[in-house]
Amino acid sequence: MKIYADENMPYAQQFFADFGEVRLFAGRELTAEQLSDADVLLVRSITQVSAALLTQAKQLRFVGTATIGTDHIDQAYLAEHSVAFSSAPGCNARAVVEYIVSALFTLAERYQWQLRDKVIGIVGVGNIGRRLVDVFSALGCQLLLCDPLRAETEPDFPHCPFEQLVQQADVLSFHVPQCQQGPYATRHLINQQTLVQLKPDCALLNACRGNVFDNQALLNEAQAGRLRPLVLDVWEQEPDILLPLLPYVDIATAHIAGHSVEGKARGTEMLYQQLCQLLGEPVVHSIDAFCPPAAVSAIEIHRDFGLPDVQNLFKLVYDVRRDDALLRHYIETQGFDWLRKHYPPRRECSTVRVLGDQLPDWLYDLGFSRP
Numbered sequence: 001m002k003i004y005a006d007e008n009m010p011y012a013q014q015f016f017a018d019f020g021e022v023r024l025f026a027g028r029e030l031t032a033e034q035l036s037d038a039d040v041l042l043v044r045s046i047t048q049v050s051a052a053l054l055t056q057a058k059q060l061r062f063v064g065t066a067t068i069g070t071d072h073i074d075q076a077y078l079a080e081h082s083v084a085f086s087s088a089p090g091c092n093a094r095a096v097v098e099y100i101v102s103a104l105f106t107l108a109e110r111y112q113w114q115l116r117d118k119v120i121g122i123v124g125v126g127n128i129g130r131r132l133v134d135v136f137s138a139l140g141c142q143l144l145l146c147d148p149l150r151a152e153t154e155p156d157f158p159h160c161p162f163e164q165l166v167q168q169a170d171v172l173s174f175h176v177p178q179c180q181q182g183p184y185a186t187r188h189l190i191n192q193q194t195l196v197q198l199k200p201d202c203a204l205l206n207a208c209r210g211n212v213f214d215n216q217a218l219l220n221e222a223q224a225g226r227l228r229p230l231v232l233d234v235w236e237q238e239p240d241i242l243l244p245l246l247p248y249v250d251i252a253t254a255h256i257a258g259h260s261v262e263g264k265a266r267g268t269e270m271l272y273q274q275l276c277q278l279l280g281e282p283v284v285h286s287i288d289a290f291c292p293p294a295a296v297s298a299i300e301i302h303r304d305f306g307l308p309d310v311q312n313l314f315k316l317v318y319d320v321r322r323d324d325a326l327l328r329h330y331i332e333t334q335g336f337d338w339l340r341k342h343y344p345p346r347r348e349c350s351t352v353r354v355l356g357d358q359l360p361d362w363l364y365d366l367g368f369s370r371p
């Protein structure tokens with residue numbers, strides 16, 4: 001069996017070598033010719049799996065993407081050609097949550113906010129949005145949730161229509177899939193018109209897909225002197241992002257919100273489990289055997305613990321300012337894809353056990369492990 005895997009998919013050899021030869025490829029450079037003998041294709045978000053790419057892949061049985069988003073996959077084509085498909089829902093949700101929490105802690109410090117005074121709007125309450133609700137509820141923040149699809153099927157879902165959210169929120173964080181058309185299209189949810197309706201200092205965070213925000217509209221607004229806190233992990237036209245926007249962005253990163261060691265490894269593991277199921281093989285590998293130990297795996301706390309302490313504890317695990325600094329330093333010399341390929345290891349809060357007496361439950365709701 002020939003297994004083609006993106007070179008940025010961690011542990012691909014370890015998970016898949018039992019099934020055959022694992023060949024690594026550069027995500028944006030894969031050609032139809034290369035896939036002529038492929039049985040399995042494993043991609044990340046930068047490979048467009050289209051009819052054109054698969055024209056010569058006559059023996060392809062399985063396509064997997066080690067990501068949550070699936071907008072780069074022509075799933076209808078795969079179904080028509082009886083090629084099994086799997087994504088990795090939820091694999092890096094925790095990493096994105098920790099990215100957003102770190103970003104909001106940074107903004108709170110920079111603009112002297114009390115997070116509890118802010119109305120936080122979450123657009124898209126799926127795998128990531130739900131976890132954010134848990135975390136921000138644990139921190140005592142006020143939340144408004146917008147997810148019209150959930151509202152349709154869950155009568156108790158506390159849906160706030162987007163138009164209302166735009167007017168009321170102090171912070172808006174987006175966690176929707178890329179969807180170009182239809183009643184729930186997400187393209188340019190933030191555009192010239194919605195920007196005018198927002199509170200002037202409403203912070204905008206995008207860690208889902210670049211074209212959910214009209215980047216040129218953000219630039220126009222900023223160049224007209226209307227500045228607001230901005231956090232962008234994803235951009236229109238990656239990897240060729242709108243560089244003039246950069247000076248106006250508080251936290252700018254290279255589509256790495258989900259790139260924790262665990263998030264990426266879980267993505268590979270989930271595809272491995274799917275392939276085992278397809279082939280009727282037992283699951284014998286797990287990321288526990290492959291992920292290295294975290295530098296800090298336990299801390300002890302023996303006193304009252306408040307929000308400032310949590311912010312410091314969070315920084316011990318992940319501080320998004322590191323990734324912002326890397327982007328600003330390297331974007332023009334090395335480029336967007338280089339930053340992603342050379343992303344320094346980042347662990348999730350779950351790798352740190354917090355020990356101590358009478359610690360509040362909400363500490364663990366944030367993702368830290370119990371003793």
Ligand SMILES: NC(=O)c1ccc[n+]([C@@H]2O[C@H](COP(=O)([O-])OP(=O)(O)OC[C@H]3O[C@@H](n4cnc5c(N)ncnc54)[C@H](O)[C@@H]3O)[C@@H](O)[C@H]2O)c1
Pocket residue numbers: 068069070089090092093096123124125126127128129146147148149150175176177178179183184185186207208209233234255256257258259
């Ligand atoms: N930056 C990163 O590294 C990174 C990492 C992981 C995921 N993502 C992106 O984040 C997105 C969300 O991830 P997820 O795991 O939470 O996905 P999910 O599918 O679990 O949840 C998405 C939610 O958005 C809702 N939704 C769809 N259209 C909407 C609309 N127009 N308005 C409001 N809500 C809408 C859906 O009903 C669903 O509940 C993914 O699709 C992916 O594109 C980015």
Ligand SMILES: O=C(O)[C@H](O)[C@H](O)COP(=O)(O)O
Pocket residue numbers: 008043044045046066067068069070092255258259
């Ligand atoms: O949808 C996702 O899961 C993320 O956007 C994913 O982490 C993107 O990263 P990539 O697969 O390109 O490394």
